[in-house]
Amino acid sequence: RGAGIAGLALAVALNAFDDEQKFAVDLYEAASELSETGAGINVWPRIWQCLKEIGLEETLIPLLDHYPDLEPRIVFEMRKADQENGFKITDAMKEGGILSIHRADFQRSFIEHLPLLGSNVKMSSICNLHLSHRLINYDFTATGHISLSFVDKPITTCDILVGADGIKSTVRRLFLTRLPNPEKYEMFLDPVWSGSMAYRELVDKNELKKIDPGHRALDHPGLMHCVVYPVSGGKFMNVVAMAHDKSKKGAAWEGLWNQEVTQEEFLEKFKGWEDEFQALIRVRSCISVHIKNIRPYVLRQCIPQPTRWALHDLNHLDVFANRRVFLLGDSVGSFHVY
Ligand SMILES: Cc1cc2nc3c(=O)[nH]c(=O)nc-3n(C[C@H](O)[C@H](O)[C@H](O)COP(=O)(O)OP(=O)(O)OC[C@H]3O[C@@H](n4cnc5c(N)ncnc54)[C@H](O)[C@@H]3O)c2cc1C
Structure with a gap:
């Protein structure tokens, strides 16, 4: 349940491996259309192997920032940039490097591979x-099925329920309160604020070139505490600048999890950082992505100004399956990379 990356990936993977045509998948999504937040996803070589196994290689290769081989590559150039005169610390290298892809492209690729009736996908499930x-x-139910209730929709049944409904998961809450010892799991019901704020923005490479032609982010992938990497075949750069406050870890967060902020707030937060970093966040961009031919599964993105995300975590759960109910993806543990 839930058509985020985890739910979509599961549906595509079941279809890829269901040689005996045993599964019929119903993907229930709360939203009226599929949309995504955030701009970039980084894929490590091991995950790339999984994506290949489920048949996404051909679709994804043109959308990656480099060809997925096992050549040693710089993953991040690490810099100390939170001072006027920044300096390089080291290059982090890895065989195969890290593959960067725009989230909208990534999600659209899964949708293209969903075995929906009427699609051209080879159908097993x-x-x-x-x-x-x-x-x-x-x-x-008494007949051994699981009944599902929705807002303003008829009740339906299934044999196996997979809760891939994200960090605020409804399935997780129901699942944990029905375990034999629910009091043990009270602290896992709600996400907690990690104490970190992510300011993010998409920067148009050509705009940055105009104001700072020698900027290292044009040719190198990263800055310390601020992660910069190319998406959309290098046309844009995803900028995620992190402000951490460890004393706030676990505190309640009041207000919106994601919201637009002014560029002034972004600049103020990173005041005193080196000029090269300041140049990066002064570039404004507005992008609208509307993907043809997949109505009603429309992916939208418009980023007229920076956004600020209060990053949340889940306490580490030691159970994610019971009877025929499973938790998957962010519903069982959040995977923000910091
Ligand atoms: C700043 C940041 C950077 C990240 N970078 C990376 C990265 O580089 N690489 C990486 O692998 N991961 C990264 N992650 C983590 C990654 O984004 C998440 O792990 C992933 O998006 C979770 O997918 P999901 O499908 O589990 O949940 P979601 O994407 O939250 O999807 C859940 C879906 O369920 C639906 N839903 C919710 N409730 C219900 C309900 N009651 N009924 C029906 N549907 C419902 C929602 O509408 C949504 O569509 C990053 C995260 C952050 C915050």
């Missing part, structure tokens, strides 16, 4: 995508 289906409850 037929998949139905049900938009505007917000799950609010599940129960085990």
Whole structure:
């Protein structure tokens, strides 16, 4: 349940491996259309192997920033940039490097490979995508099925329920409160603020070239505490600048998790950092991505100004399957990379 990256990947993977055509997948998504937040996803070589196994290689290769071989590459150039005169610390190298891809491209690739009726995908496990289906409850029936209740939609049943409904998961809450010892899991019901704020922005490479033609981010992938990497075949750069406050880890966060902020707030937060970093966040960009031919599965993105994300974590869960209910992706543990 949930058509984020985890739910979509599971549906595509089941179809890829279901030689005996045993599965029929129903993907229930609360939103009325598929959209995504954030601009970049980094894929390590091991994950690339998994993506190949489930048949995404051909679709993804043109969308990557470099060809997925095992050549040693710089993953991050690490700099101390939070002072007027920044300096390089080291280059982190890895065989195969790290593959960067725009989230919208990544999600669209999974959608293209969903075995939906009427699509051209080779079908083993037929998949139905049900938009505007917000799950609010599940129960085990006397016949051994699982009944699913949604907001303003009829009840339906399934044999196996996989909760891939993200960090605020409804399935996780129901699942944990129905375990034999629910009091042990009270601290896992809600996400907690990690104490970190991510300011992020998409920077148009050509705009940056105009104001600072020698900027190292044009040719090198990263800065310390601020991660910069190319997306959309190098046309844009994803900039994620992190402000951490360890004393706030675990504190309650009041307010929106993601919101637009002014460029002034972004600049103020990183005041005193080296000029090269300041140049990077002064570039403004506005991008609109509207992907043809996949209606109603429209991916939208428009970033007229920077956004600020209060990054949340989940306490580490020691159970993610019970009877025929499973938790997957961010519903079982958050995977923000910092
Ligand atoms: C700043 C940042 C950078 C990151 N960078 C990387 C990276 O480089 N590489 C990487 O691998 N990961 C990265 N991550 C982590 C990655 O983004 C997440 O792990 C991933 O998006 C989680 O996917 P998901 O499908 O589990 O959850 P989600 O993407 O949250 O999807 C859950 C879906 O379920 C739906 N839903 C919710 N509730 C219900 C309900 N009750 N009924 C039906 N549907 C429901 C939602 O609408 C949503 O579509 C990053 C995260 C952050 C914050």
